[in-house]
Amino acid sequence: MSDQLSPRAVVLLSGGLDSATVLAMAIAQGYETYALSFDYGQRHQVELVAARRVVTALGAKQHRILNFDLTQWGGSALTDRSLDVPESPSEGIPVTYVPARNTIFLSLALAWAETLGANSIFAGMNAVDYSGYPDCRPEYVAAFQTMARLATRAGVEAADNQSQLTIRTPIIHMSKADIVKAGTALGIDYGITVSCYQADAEGRACGRCDSCRLRREGFDAAGIPDPTRYA
């Protein structure tokens, strides 16, 4: 039925620096990419505007934004506006951790991947910067993949290992500086991305939250001028 030459991949895209880099990597590796973003009631809704800009700039095959409302139960500074976004590093799991967020994101990506017949999901988890987030660790990603292969039609029917679903996390072990260098080499203009947890309505970054701090340090360490628009 299909004259498809490129394998299909669903790519989780937040609109931030990491996921934009991962999308560029997936495209560079020859995948036909299906970008998936979420409006889950996050404080930094402006990242969805950034996600659209990234898709336009990099050229994904399709882009969907799925809505669901995690503010119903809060539990994170990103979904409960009565909690402040911290502006200095903290010990342990930070208050910006959203309970089970990556599991929800990957599950919805899995559903779309199964519908598309895509056997790859690309995700921008990073275990270096986000060592405090349980769902950014490689052992978590591996366990999700094991579960996903049992969850789906392809997992039941696939005769060979190659057609099994794979969760690809190409930047999981990279420093922010190396991510910035890799993305710059792929032609990304990071000025269109938004990483800040509390960016203003025009997408300008606060420059003070954990996410801003990690991003700025990445550009500094990479020796690449920081194109971020700060408020």
Place this chain on the structure above:
Amino acid sequence: MSDQLSPRAVVLLSGGLDSATVLAMAIAQGYETYALSFDYGQRHQVELVAARRVVTALGAKQHRILNFDLTQWGGSALTDRSLDVPESPSEGIPVTYVPARNTIFLSLALAWAETLGANSIFAGMNAVDYSGYPDCRPEYVAAFQTMARLATRAGVEAADNQSQLTIRTPIIHMSKADIVKAGTALGIDYGITVSCYQADAEGRACGRCDSCRLRREGFDAAGIPDPTRYA
């Protein structure tokens, strides 16, 4: 802070026979129950009306209905109205299978459980009736639990095994007749539940789809009068 005596559990509740039975079991086992239903664009929206009736009748502590739209990508007779619900048994994975549905449901339950500090999720998967659904198999449930323990704050911080999250599927190996008997013993009026994949707006069942057929056979085998309202 809390004078909580009962452990908390999130219970997936569709409004059908199976999940109503599971909610009654969780309550009977002494859990403080948090029922979670989903409006995912399913054809049989009337099941959400049934879910509310079940909560009222059985007395869960809270009930939330979360919205997200799986009709965006379809892939199932339950989310794509251009596909017919089959009215005779089929081989393999049926067209009513919704890609990754249980994974999405369990992931959202996991998020609420983590926020509540609940260490149990009850779910009505059944491997006898739904042997064609990959995400109803015990090995899938076990893999989800392994992943979930790695995904969450509790999984990282829990010092003992008892506080680790457990996915409880009390009816997974039960026949429909045994489920009906167990629920009847717990006082459930199954007349308020809706299992039909294509129930009408008043919640009356078609009597012909797989789900209706399994349900009717269950009452017959249990020797209990079928209280289902048929169209």
